[in-house]
Amino acid sequence: MNPARSPARVEDVHALAAGMPHVTAVEGPKGNTVYQVGGKSFVFFRTPRPDARDPETGERYTDVIMFWVESEEDKDALVRDPSTPFFTTPHFDGHLSVLLRAAHLERISRDELAEIVQDAWLSRASQRRRERWLAGRA
Template sequence: MTADRPARVEDVHELAQAMPHVSVVHGSKGNAVYQVGGKSFVFFRTPRPDAVDSAGRKLPDVIMFWVESEADKQSLVQDPTTPFFTTPHFDGHNSVLVQASRLGELSRQELAELVQDAWLAQASARRRTAWLAEHAGPSRPER
């Protein structure tokens, strides 16, 4: 891809499926949950009372991404230039939330890094090491 573009929901599915050793399970309402080694790293949530709009309506399009640490989470949710948020339900949980309708505020490349980081946060040490050895470079230093 020569020029980056705004991220789309389809990109989340494409990028998550492109990671190695990924399986897709579906929640009770058919929502996609991407897993590596049985651990979820991207999760399309169903509307829940902990994520609501300003009128109190449940947000219908929330996607959860795992992150490496609480510090990573806070750097994303506290940055007013990003669409990421959290709710009290996720206090102490290494994840961030974003509405699918706001994915376009991210570039596809930013989304790719988010999905890769989510996968890395949940993959086994062996899988993480192998992936990083293959993909380390100037834009992605080894952890």
């Protein structure tokens, strides 16, 4: 099987985010990893929060990953598409990000995850860095 088409894993999130240019991985206050470009987060491993809970048990999810998006339209497309595992909560109304539980990463391919991570990076990188990266891919 082509590894790019294989189901995405948490290790892939780390590898893809860390592999983008000018990225710094910082540790959040509770030991969670935050990937930044130019001091701006673009992929963020969340700590358990009251806004993301199991509907049956009420337990807070411990595996939520946040990805920044370029626009409300991009967010809406990901969240409203029932074929994707992306979601949001009222806490993130008006925030340009989507959430994904690590337990549901296998519902997307590594290729799809790479596109999400790249788009997250592009949404937060400076114009100069975006232009340089995109020109290098042409």
